[in-house]
Amino acid sequence: MSKNSELVQNSSTAGSFKAVAANEAQTSASEKPTLFAEPVFNLGNFTVTNSLLNSWLVVMIIVIISLVLYWKIKKIPKGIQNALEIIIEGALDLCDSVTGSREKTLKFFPIVFALFVFILLNNWLGLLPGIGSIGYYALEEGHKVFIPFFRGGTADLNTTLALALFSVIGANIVGMIMVGAWTYLNKFINIKAFLEIPKKIIKEPTIVLVNPIKAFVGLVEIIGEIAKVASLSFRLFGNIFAGEVLLSSMAALFAFLVPIPFIFLELIVGIIQALIFAVLTLVYMTIATTKEEH
Numbered sequence: 001m002s003k004n005s006e007l008v009q010n011s012s013t014a015g016s017f018k019a020v021a022a023n024e025a026q027t028s029a030s031e032k033p034t035l036f037a038e039p040v041f042n043l044g045n046f047t048v049t050n051s052l053l054n055s056w057l058v059v060m061i062i063v064i065i066s067l068v069l070y071w072k073i074k075k076i077p078k079g080i081q082n083a084l085e086i087i088i089e090g091a092l093d094l095c096d097s098v099t100g101s102r103e104k105t106l107k108f109f110p111i112v113f114a115l116f117v118f119i120l121l122n123n124w125l126g127l128l129p130g131i132g133s134i135g136y137y138a139l140e141e142g143h144k145v146f147i148p149f150f151r152g153g154t155a156d157l158n159t160t161l162a163l164a165l166f167s168v169i170g171a172n173i174v175g176m177i178m179v180g181a182w183t184y185l186n187k188f189i190n191i192k193a194f195l196e197i198p199k200k201i202i203k204e205p206t207i208v209l210v211n212p213i214k215a216f217v218g219l220v221e222i223i224g225e226i227a228k229v230a231s232l233s234f235r236l237f238g239n240i241f242a243g244e245v246l247l248s249s250m251a252a253l254f255a256f257l258v259p260i261p262f263i264f265l266e267l268i269v270g271i272i273q274a275l276i277f278a279v280l281t282l283v284y285m286t287i288a289t290t291k292e293e294h
Helices: 002-030 050-072 080-099 103-124 157-179 179-183 191-200 207-253 259-288
Strands: 039-043 046-049 135-140 145-148
Touching: 046 050, 050 080, 050 103, 050 157, 080 103, 080 259, 103 157, 103 259, 157 179, 157 207, 157 259, 207 259
Parallel strands: none
Antiparallel strands: 039 046, 135 145
16 A cells, blocks of 8 residues: 555656646746737727837837937037937938939938838847846636737837838828829829820830730739838848847857857847838839839
8 A cells, every 4th residue: 555655646746747847848938939929908909019018118219319319409519419410411321322312312311210210229129138028927728828018029020011011101102292193103003004005006006015015014013012011021020030039049048148149140130120121111212203214
């Protein structure tokens, strides 16, 4: 009887250790970066996720910095104001190299530079201690799941998709305003090409073949606009999310010193990805505001 009781006790002890190990494995696995943003709380029927909270935090930081700079701006720049003016002047020159016109640059720069700053801060904020590691445990389907209060905004596909839609739709709206709605929309659905056929068919018989091809090219342009959204959103999301996974993996393997070079690498990646997104938005706006014959 004593041997049987010892066996039962040992098996129950082993079972409890296995349960604890499984629970720890589930908990540690749930603390790894996920492809989706986790909901933190609800405002009525509106779900607030940790990536959305991070984006709101970035907006607050931008507003506070803008107000401080506005109150302390001087005619003769010194210190930080002088450095910021150098950065903005360099950014304007970079925009000039894309647009080919300072007039266009001054129209597009506020939108493009705001996108750059917003994306850059979201990229960098996800690298700070506490972002992604401070949160709470929630019980889901019988096991604990760790939900961080904040998650890098651009490490969520919803955020990058919204930014890409803003960029592409904004470029098309700017194009309609500056070129004219009728001229611009004919780039996609070329009604003008079909209306020209009866007028020019006698002088130019080849127009019967050429203009339908122009109309078909318009359909290709529509596909191109959809491809822009996919390209912008997935590129930004993929690079930032991959960086978070890399840093979490390095931190799990080596807690000290080793992750530091990778953090500097992600700082550079954050700048590059924000710059690519902003410059592509500028390119789209420049192309949209250039007439077809040019």
